[in-house]
Amino acid sequence: MNKLLQTDLLELDSLLEKVKKQGVDYLHTIDDRSTSSNENIPDVLALNTKGIGARETLQLFNERFEPILVSSGGPRFWGYVIGGSTPASIMGDWLATIYDQNPQAINGQGDISANIELETIKLILDLFELPESFVGGFVTGATMSNFTCLAVARQWIGKTYGKDFAKEGITEKINILTASPHSSAIKSLALLGIGSNTIIKVKTIEGNREAIAIDDLEAQIKKLNGQPFILISSAGTVNSVDFDNFTAIKSLKEKYNFWWHTDAAFGGFAACSNTYKHFLKDWDYSDSITLDCHKWLNVPYESAVFLVKEEHKLLQTESFQNSNAPYLGDPLENFNYFNFLPENSRRLKALPAWFSLRAYGKEGYATIVENSIDLAMYFGSKIEKSADFKLLVPVRLNNIVFNLKSNQNQDKIDTFLTQLNATGKVFMTPTFYNNEKGIRASFVNWRTTKKDVDLVFDEINRIISLI
Template sequence: MNHFLKEDLTNLEGLLEKIKEQGISYLDNLSERATYSDHQLPEEILSVKEGKGSEETFKIFNERLEPLMVASSGPRYWGFVTGGTTPASIMGDWLTSIYDQNTQALKGVGDISGQIEIETIKMLLDFFELPQDYIGGFVSGATMSNFTCLAVARQWIGKNLGKDFAKDGITEKINVLSAMPHSSSIKSLSMLGIGSNNITKIKVAEGNRECLDTVDLEEKIKELNGEPFILISSAGTVNTVDFDDFQAISKLKNKYNFWWHIDAAFGAFAKCSDEHKHLLKDWENADSITIDNHKWMNVPYENAVFLIKEKHKLEQIETFQNSSAPYLGDPMEKFSCLNFLPENSRRLKALPVWFSMIAYGKDGFKEMIEKSISLSQYFGKLIENDNNFEILAPVRLNTVCFTLKDQTSEQVLEFLERLNQTKKVFLTPTIYKGKQAIRAALVNWRTESSDVELVFNLMQELLRK
């Protein structure tokens, strides 16, 4: 055995204790840690010819890499839609690394941690008040969840046309309809060979909305003359968290033949709020759903799930089965997760979610989600009541979309850059209805009203300078 490896094995408890102490220090000081880093790595590449041992490597990490780490899991990291990490989720994630399971099978003589994944999916379905007729799985994020769902939708389209796209390739045009698809869905269409430009755009509803116009949707459907198609709908658009009308879409699904996919990356958690759960009414009729756990569930990256109706399991297996590996057995007789999703090798991503749901329950998440919504509305009101700013859309859930009044795009971006460079908050730019805008997405369980007030006061201070 390599002498460094032998030394590490002997000192394993001490090494992990050092990691634990530093980790707790990081978490205890998240509110004070910078949200922005101007640290740059030295240009020279470290030599890896001879090892240095883990203790020395940890010292090098702290000198070279640790200064790059920002408070992305902290209470004022409001860029993109970035959740934090609850104590229970960290416990589950640490144990995931320690037990190091490769989640595939449900039974047999080897790793059977697939049982944990299946149990967690069933718990998630109950959590989101969805029927137990979905097959789900854990993937790295919304991109891979959308990819997985749309891959099965592609095979379903082929079957409707008498083709097997999974085996023979795409030989027919695949019709895709959507109003405001997320960039990860567009990327998925590209990776699947369907085409990122191959989208028939549906008009958005009139007024200050981002949801699709259901009248225009039906008109576009009629123009297809009965051809099957894929509809990508939104449960929370990125700029204003607008929801498509799932009740209307559900009625259309009874009239026309299409695959209905919902991107509910973070909007799914509206189901935890009594005031907002109606936004998801009839979503259980969708063929597939994307949900990102590392957003509003506040579990560590990389963690998302896909949900696909069990009635499509044949198309799902045809898309993902390892047909050239005889040692894996018949996928129709011996269930294995790897025959239902893209990756053959995965860590036990379900465990942080399992820990979180058991630890806090739906009541705990209800409190967390409603707190985020309330803080977003509070931030929105502060901005709305200040003559220097303009709210561009209603605060529908957890995102505030705003800009500076009577300022050019360049001035808005310059203000945002100065705000981020304070290292006390991180926000991201966007374009809304042709205007340069700023987005604040609040989904972190640690965020308090004092954080909202700190950020708003900081914004006012910057404007005075």
């Protein structure tokens, strides 16, 4: 054995204890940690020949990179819709690394940790009050979840033409209807060979809305003259968190032949709350659904779920099966995640979600969701009453999109946001809404409190007075 490896193995207890202490110290001070980095990025070091061992490597990390890491899991990091990690999910994530499983098979004598994933999917279906007619699994994020669902939809389109697109390639036009898709769905269309510029854009409801105008949707459907198509609907658009009318879409699905995919990356979590779950009425009639766990589920980053109706299981295996691996057996008789999603190699990313769901249950997640929405509403009301800021869209759920009120100040919005983020007290992102520049704040972190909102509001008023 390499001497450095042998030394590190002998000192493993103290090494992990040192990392644990550093991690705990970070989590205990995360409220005060900067939300943005003003440090210079260090030059790249060449790989050393003999190595320096784990202890000195930790020291090198702390000298070079630790200072540039921001509190993205903290209570005032309001960019990118990033949730923080709950204590239980951190436990699950550490154990996922330690046990280092390959969650694919559910039977046999080898690794059968995929049973944890199957149970976690059932917990998620229960949390969202979705039927067990969905087959689900964990992928890296909303992009891969959308990709997985739309790959099955692509195969469905092929079968309506009597073709196998997974084996033969795409030989027919695939019609995509949508109104306000997330960029990850558009990216998935590019990756799938369908094309990111081929969508048929459906009008949105008038009156500062991002949701599908059902009348125009049906008009676009009729223009297809019976051709099959894929509908991408939204359960929470990226800016205004608007929801499509799923009951109306359900009625259309009874009349027309199409695959219905719902992107519910973070808006789907409204189902956790009795107050807001009406937004999702009839979404369970979708053929496939995207959910993002590292958003409102508040688990460590790189975690999302795809859900596809079990009736499409054959299409899913045709899309993803490892056909040159006969030892896997019949994919429909011998379930293995190898044959149901894109990646062959995955970590046990279901375990952090399992820990957090078991630890906090339905009531815990209802509290997280409703607290986030209450704080968004609170911040929105302060913006509305402000002399210097204006809301660009009413607060529907957990996002705020606002701008500088005075027309003379519109050219200052970039400077304002740069200076605000540079304070390190809050991080927000730029956006566009109705062709107007704006600033977006997303509330999904379980740590965020009213005190954080007050602090940020004081800070934006201080910054606006300086520019």
